Amino acid sequence: MPLADLRKDYSLAGLAEKDLARDPFRQFEKWFQEAEASKLVEPNAMILASATRDGRPSARTMLLKSVDGRGFVFYTNYESRKGRELDANPNVSLVFPWFPFERQVIVEGTVTKVAREEAEAYFHSRPLASQLGAWASAQSTIVPGRKALEEAMKDLEQKYAGQPVPLPPYWGGYRVAPATVEFWQGRRSRLHDRLRYRRGADGSWTVERLSP
Numbered sequence: 001m002p003l004a005d006l007r008k009d010y011s012l013a014g015l016a017e018k019d020l021a022r023d024p025f026r027q028f029e030k031w032f033q034e035a036e037a038s039k040l041v042e043p044n045a046m047i048l049a050s051a052t053r054d055g056r057p058s059a060r061t062m063l064l065k066s067v068d069g070r071g072f073v074f075y076t077n078y079e080s081r082k083g084r085e086l087d088a089n090p091n092v093s094l095v096f097p098w099f100p101f102e103r104q105v106i107v108e109g110t111v112t113k114v115a116r117e118e119a120e121a122y123f124h125s126r127p128l129a130s131q132l133g134a135w136a137s138a139q140s141t142i143v144p145g146r147k148a149l150e151e152a153m154k155d156l157e158q159k160y161a162g163q164p165v166p167l168p169p170y171w172g173g174y175r176v177a178p179a180t181v182e183f184w185q186g187r188r189s190r191l192h193d194r195l196r197y198r199r200g201a202d203g204s205w206t207v208e209r210l211s212p
Contacts, residue, residue, distance in 0.1 A: 010102040010186025015193035023205050024181035024197040025069055028105060031183070032067075035098050047095040048074065053088040064096075065122060071177040072107060073114060075122060079170045080139035086111050092176055102186035107178045114173035123167045131165040132156045182210070 021027040035043035044064040051057045058081060066073040072094060077083055086092070094107040123131060136152040143149060182196040194210035 009188050010192070011188050012102045013185055014187060015183060015185035015195055017195065017207060017209065020183070020195060020207060023069075024178065024183075025067065027183060027197075028067065028181065031098070031101075031103065031105065035101060038100065040098065040100060043096075043098065045096075046072075046074075047097065048082065049093040049095070050082050050085040051089050051091065052085055055089075058082070058085065064094075065173070071109065071175040073173050073175045075119065075171070075173040077134070077137070077139035077168075077171055078113075082140075083170075086174060094176060104184045106180075106182040106184065107176060108180045109176045109178035111174040111176050114175050116167075116172065119172035120167045122173065123171065124164070128165065132160065134168050134171050135165070187212075 021030060032043060042063070045061055046064055047059055048062045049057060049059040060082065062074045062076070064072055065075055078087070090110040090112070092109065092111055094105075096105040098104060123134070132153060135156050136149060178197075178199065180196055180198050182194060185193040187193055190212060192212040194212055196208045196210055197205045198208060199205055
């Protein structure tokens with residue numbers, strides 16, 4: 001079938017202003033719980049879009065690791081491509097594509113690094129192999145082949161056998177403080193519901209309906 005003919009008319013649900021929670025974090029929690037309860041594969045998967053100082057964009061899939069009234073948190077190598085971009089330009093966007101629900105959530109905001117203590121607590125909650133992997137991979141750099149990574153991992157397994165793995169100095173978390181959070185619900189005839197929370201200077205939230 002030609003790509004131009006691939007389409008679906010969305011009809012599962014609607015989204016009205018009266019149904020929204022008072023702030024975007026509560027609304028996100030509501031939708032996230034529904035996605036999680038449905039056994040959706042990796043409901044915390046999100047697209048993170050970042051950009052260089054001069055606006056050259058890049059995007060990749062990340063995993064959300066916590067969310068509260070301060071923002072959305074993910075972890076990575078600070079020396080990776082995304083880490084370098086975030087240091088140069090803190091403006092980001094997150095997209096949670098929950099296709100089975102005909103929904104998406106779009107977050108726009110700025111990042112700051114989480115406290116070292118917070119990153120350390122999360123790092124040591126990860127599986128041992130993931131902790132070692134953070135040391136084995138100089139993320140985003142060129143490697144000669146798969147074998148080099150596997151050998152580095154074996155060396156680290158021997159080095160830290162029977163002892164705690166320290167948090168790498170170049171690894172930690174970012175918190176996205178949202179300026180806007182849009183909740184998108186697919187509707188028939190492409191007349192989708194798009195309700196956006198926008199944060200005011202006083203920290204309050206205004207809800208706006210956007211044309212689809």
